[in-house]
Amino acid sequence: MSKEFTDKHVLMVRDLNVRFYTYAGVVHAVSDVSFDVYRNEIVALVGETGSGKTMSTRAITRLIEAPGRIESGLVLFRRRNGSVVNLMKLSDEEIRRIRGDEIAYIFQDPSSALDPLYTIGHHIVETILDHKRVIKRIARETAIKVLKETAIPNPEIRVKSYPHELSGGMRQRSVISMSLVNSPILLIADEPTTNLDVTIQAQILDLLKDLVKKSNMSVILVTHNLGVVAETADRVYVMYAGNIVESAEIQELFEKPLHPYTQMLLRSVPNPLKKIEKLESIPGTVPTLINPPPGCRFHPRCPFAMEICRREKPPLIEAEKNHYVACWLYAKR
Amino acid sequence: MGFGSFIARRIITFIPTIIGVLFLTYIIAYAVPTDPVRAWVSEKLTDPKLIERIREEYKFNAPWYEQFAFFVTSIFTGSLRDPVRHTNVFDEIKTRFPVTVELALVSFIFLVAISIPLGILAALYKDSWIDFLVRILAFFGSSMPSFVLYYFMILIFFSWLRATYLAGIPMISLQCMDKLNNIATTYPVIGGVIASIGYVPLFGGAMCGEWDVVSETLKRLYVPALSLALLNGGFIARIVRNSFLDALGSEYILFAKARGLRRFNVWRHALKNTMVPVTTILGLSFGGLLSGAVIAETVFNIPGIGRYMYESIMRLNFPALIASVLLVALIYVIINLIVDILYAYIDPRIRY
């Protein structure tokens, strides 16, 4: 992948490595991960639990805590004022300013993301006040406004509610409000709908799409749910065992999946309209990420595994236009 | 639902508890097979007429429910008499309880001053020498027999350093006492509260400007207070440490950081959450201290209510015992109530 930060770029991640130093050994959670996010698009990071998708997004703003460590990587970000910075090289205070203001997060579980002892309003107001110099009254009014934007009924009352007084869907909307209140350039949504009912899921996703259309925001959507991806994303990165194995535009990926993992992933989602004899699954389990062996990480489960797959890790190459894949089936050797 | 109804409900539940406590105390007293009256008059003459009169006064010849009723009514009308000291039980308690209160307060201040900073430091410097030290303090504090520690503290601070003394306790002057009584009578409710606070020599001395009372009291009490704090401080510091670590590691803290909150505000979230279990523990500790540290008062020769209870038991002085046990139990229940209310104030989830 090129290292050119174009006008269309909002975020560019190259060769990101995150390791965890645990009792059991060194876990290579994220290995040489590279991806791009452009203006006003929704990019999906798809993978199973343990694929490294969450850690990659946390690493972007250096939210990794011990025993985790960001070993290396380049993360270029275009700030609101137009300047391009390497987030890995900024001071702690600089990064703090960017978080919650220019890059915002939505976490998976809204119940645990909110401090049970403080009201929703307090959460939003503090997010505003720690980034902008406004008086409290204005901040409170802004809080009510942003709650309204996320379709929370009776925002004037809700602003004084505690997290436990709200339903799951409303909690997630509150979390979204907090993340959006400072109009971030980049929103990282980590499994925003996984813990919610299916009906609420649809509402939240529509809300996200709506907000992207209205503002100039880009979204990184982390999920394991292909249905959500199909509904919402413009481009997709498929991750497995800490690596990116395939990336393409949404239509292209679903029509022409190249990587065996992606193919099996798509096949394992049953089509409700077709008569199914057997549920497909991918045999085997995700490998341990402690001291991974050489070679392609998927080869133990891959039906097309070759000799070279055991020996060397395939590079990510552009197999078709804007369609990248890391697999020896396509790379020249 | 709300805060108010929560408080109301909690208050209602403690009435049966108090009644139960009263009854329990009475049962204990009544269960004595020996004749307490003989114990009461043992030092004086054994004139059988006197013994009979005392029996009549305390209704020993009446059936148990009449006796119980007698005790209850005389407690509530403040007319119960201490048969050994020949004074009104309430006068005795009025001089002794404030002493226990000031001991409890000074001990509590030491306790908080030791345990909270140590606990937070132990959390921040996890597994360092500070953490280790706090752990050791906790183990020794909970394994050390209190009376042994007291003896050694006396050895160090009294015998060697001569930095404290072990007899009597400073009291506010009679003029000050009169001033307080005046306030109590002139301003009904508020005056009563202020006067009660003033009965505690530490505060009364400050109120009347009798600063020597304040300084002497501190000089008298800091050794037992420090001992009590050392015994409990380690344990509480550990709780603070674990609670703080739990809070720091939680999702909402990570989310707070993800929202780019300033470090101070991130800490505020963690600290408030830490305070939830810590307040409970501290409140219960204070309640325990108020119940009269019997052993500390005995060893350090402090004339507080714990000592009074102990002496009453030794002399089988049941009127005194019942009154003071009742007071102590009442205080304990009130403290529990306050702790519950504080807990609900801090943690909105509890208010239901």
Added chain:
Amino acid sequence: MRDAVYNLLSKSIDLYVALRDKIDPQWSMRNASRIEEWRLMAYAFSRSYIGLLGGLIVFVTIVTAVIGPIIAPQPYWVYPVIENESLRYLPPCIPPICSGGPLLGTDEWGRDLLSMILYGVRISFVISVVIVLLGVPIGILLGLVAGYRGGLVDESIMRLTDMFLAFPGLILAIAFASVMPQRIRDILEASPPLRDFLSAIFGLRPQEYGQLAALISVWVAMVIVWWPGYARIVRGTVLSVREQPFVEAAKLLGLSTSKILYRHILPNIISPIIVMMTFDLATATLAAAALSFLGLGPQEPVPELGYLISKAGQFFPEKSLHVVAIVGSILLIIALGWNLLGDALRDVLDPKTRRSLEFRRRG
């Protein structure tokens, strides 16, 4: 040393498994994962310095308690001071600095302190064990019933518990310990076999049954104080477990109440209870000593550790410093042993902390 402990624990597990298999064949296969957990617990325990130290102290305490009265050089019912005044409060005489004198000095009555301690440890140990072993089951039982039944039964048990808890523990214990000795004395007088049995357990002579009565009243007083705490906690746990789906499933399957309580609810609360009991053994030891210190327990000639200290308090520190220091240290060490052990057990029995040690073993 660590490996020795692990081997010992591992062999014990093997033995237990073999026995169970004899009674119920295939048991070990059905419970394979549970047995593996036990091995893991044993391993985690052997890796913990605190656990090993605590275990060592507890072991020494138990051994001393058992054989103490038997090997004590001097009897406790003899007062050497009657013959020879100068024997009172002799300081310790430890070779090689000094020789010929009593190893740890003497007490107020000229008795060899070492011997008194050997008797005293037995008394402290037995009383603490019995307090916990009696108070805990009562508390658990009441807590289970209250939590599971709910309604009026729950309310009444909880009111009772609150009443007892409203009393500061020591005060309640003091109150009971002061009024009971008479009653118990009468009971002991009426029943010699009971008297002899109890005396033997505490390592005392039957003649001192008066003091024994005081000792027992301390014990009963403390049991009364002990159970409410457990009842409350167990009830709380039962309430939270009761709502879980697997309990409902068991009910639907037609399991009887007692079976549900025993098979499903109890295992969930057993670990915290074991930990609490261990800590309580420390607390009970100190509390019993405190009651004796206040003069509510046995008096002369019974050499209860707390009582020895209270007597020594009069001549402190000029003459009796060694008594307070030495006997105080013994109490400290006994309590410390239980506290350390409890702390280690808490880590070992918590599946999360156990796991972090598993990796060290495998990797």
